[in-house]
Amino acid sequence: MAVVDVMLPYYGDVGLMKKAANSVMAQQFQDWRLRVFDDGYPSTEPEEFFAGIDDPRVSYQKNGENLGANGNYRKALAQADAPIVVIMGADDIMLPNYLDVVVRSFEAHPEAAIVQPGVQVIDENGAAVNPLVDRVKKACAPQATSPLVLANEDLAASLLRANWTYFPSLAWRSEVVQEIGFTEGLDVVQDLAMLLDVAARGGALVVDPELAFLYRRHSASDSSVRALDGRRFEEERRFFQDQAERFRARGWSKAARAATTHLMSRLNAASLVGKGIASGNSTAVQKLLKHVVA
Numbered sequence: 337m338a339v340v341d342v343m344l345p346y347y348g349d350v351g352l353m354k355k356a357a358n359s360v361m362a363q364q365f366q367d368w369r370l371r372v373f374d375d376g377y378p379s380t381e382p383e384e385f386f387a388g389i390d391d392p393r394v395s396y397q398k399n400g401e402n403l404g405a406n407g408n409y410r411k412a413l414a415q416a417d418a419p420i421v422v423i424m425g426a427d428d429i430m431l432p433n434y435l436d437v438v439v440r441s442f443e444a445h446p447e448a449a450i451v452q453p454g455v456q457v458i459d460e461n462g463a464a465v466n467p468l469v470d471r472v473k474k475a476c477a478p479q480a481t482s483p484l485v486l487a488n489e490d491l492a493a494s495l496l497r498a499n500w501t502y503f504p505s506l507a508w509r510s511e512v513v514q515e516i517g518f519t520e521g522l523d524v525v526q527d528l529a530m531l532l533d534v535a536a537r538g539g540a541l542v543v544d545p546e547l548a549f550l551y552r553r554h555s556a557s558d559s560s561v562r563a564l565d566g567r568r569f570e571e572e573r574r575f576f577q578d579q580a581e582r583f584r585a586r587g588w589s590k591a592a593r594a595a596t597t598h599l600m601s602r603l604n605a606a607s608l609v610g611k612g613i614a615s616g617n618s619t620a621v622q623k624l625l626k627h628v629v630a
Contacts, residue, residue: 338393339367340420340435341510343412345405347375350382352427352552360424361391365435369418374398375408406526410518416510425504429458429550437548438507445485449512449539450531454547455502460554467553468607472600473500480545487540489588495531496579496594501541503527505549512539524568525575532579536586569605569623576601602628 342360346353360370374382376399386396403411412423420442424430434453441451459465476498478484486494495501506527516533518526534541580595605624612621 338369338418339439340365340369340422340507341416341418342368342370342422342424342430343416344370344372344424344426345375345408345412346372346382346426347377347402347405347408348426350377350379350385353382354385356424356426356428356430357386357394359430359432359434361389361394362432363430363435364432365439368393368435370394371412371415372396373408373412375404376400376402406518406520406523409526410520413514413517416514419510420507421510421513422507423504425552427552427554428504429462429552431548431550433546434505434548437544437546441483441542441544442507442509444483445540445542447487447540448485448542449509449534450541451507452501452541452543453505453507453549454545455505455549455551456547458550458552460552462550462552465553469604470553472498472603476500476600478543480543482545484543485540486543488535488538489583489591491541492532492535492583492588492591493594495528495535496576496591496598498600499528499531501527501531502549502551505551512537522571522575524571529575535591536582567623569601569626572598572601 344353344356344360357370357372360368370393372382372386372395374396383396383398386394399408399411409423413421420439422438437453438451441453442448457465457467457470477500478486478494512534513530516530519529522529531541576595576598580592583591583595606628609621609624609628612624
């Protein structure tokens with residue numbers, strides 16, 4: 337059995353997916369499996385690409401029907417059986433040291449359920465970028481020059497102030513994340529929901545500052561589209577209300593207060609109001625303003 341299962345739920349740009357897969361196959365740490373879950377992308381090119389790879393560690397399967405992002409992620413997660421699992425974005429890039437970093441962190445911190453390595457954001461063309469959202473993430477993230485461990489209420493409160501993690505770059509202890517799973521009905525905040533469930537169960541997250549992953553940010557991503565028309569924030573507002581009640585009942589006052597305030601989420605909505613006005617979408621503007629003040 338491999339030490340790490342890299343699960344690649346896929347639907348979209350074939351060229352970027354190939355780059356993502358090739359980055360896994362170029363890892364310095366060799367004890368991995370790459371498992372691709374094609375959610376019915378209307379092309380034979382992905383299947384032909386993987387058929388040409390002569391490596392028993394690489395497998396490809398195409399869903400008989402489109403499951404949607406949440407459904408395909410749940411399918412991928414359920415099939416992991418290595419001790420560590422990574423649910424990678426199909427357009428992101430692992431630097432060659434990625435698996436070395438995360439495996440080392442888990443070995444050094446047996447209490448850890450999650451590892452967040454250092455991340456550089458790139459654009460559609462692979463160039464390093466630093467847009468406002470990522471400058472905010474960096475400002476809100478724990479400042480560490482060596483591996484740092486967060487757990488329990490400290491972890492929950494920090495993430496509720498601003499989700500500074502990059503989900504596709506996270507490595508998880510399989511037994512922990514499989515027990516939690518992806519919450520059905522969540523599209524935008526499903527990653528934050530999983531992280532908070534880990535915190536609520538006493539799990540720890542290791543922040544390792546060593547750069548090991550390239551996260552690709554697109555202006556046309558699903559979350560960006562949902563943000564501009566207000567759908568993202570409707571989901572976030574319900575989610576934060578639920579989390580505030582959850583942590584208040586637990587007696588985690590810092591976490592409950594951070595969920596109630598959800599300041600970074602409000603500021604994100606406020607930053608999009610101008611774009612909504614420029615697009616002439618009055619409904620979106622109303623939804624965005626509602627989130628800012630709600």
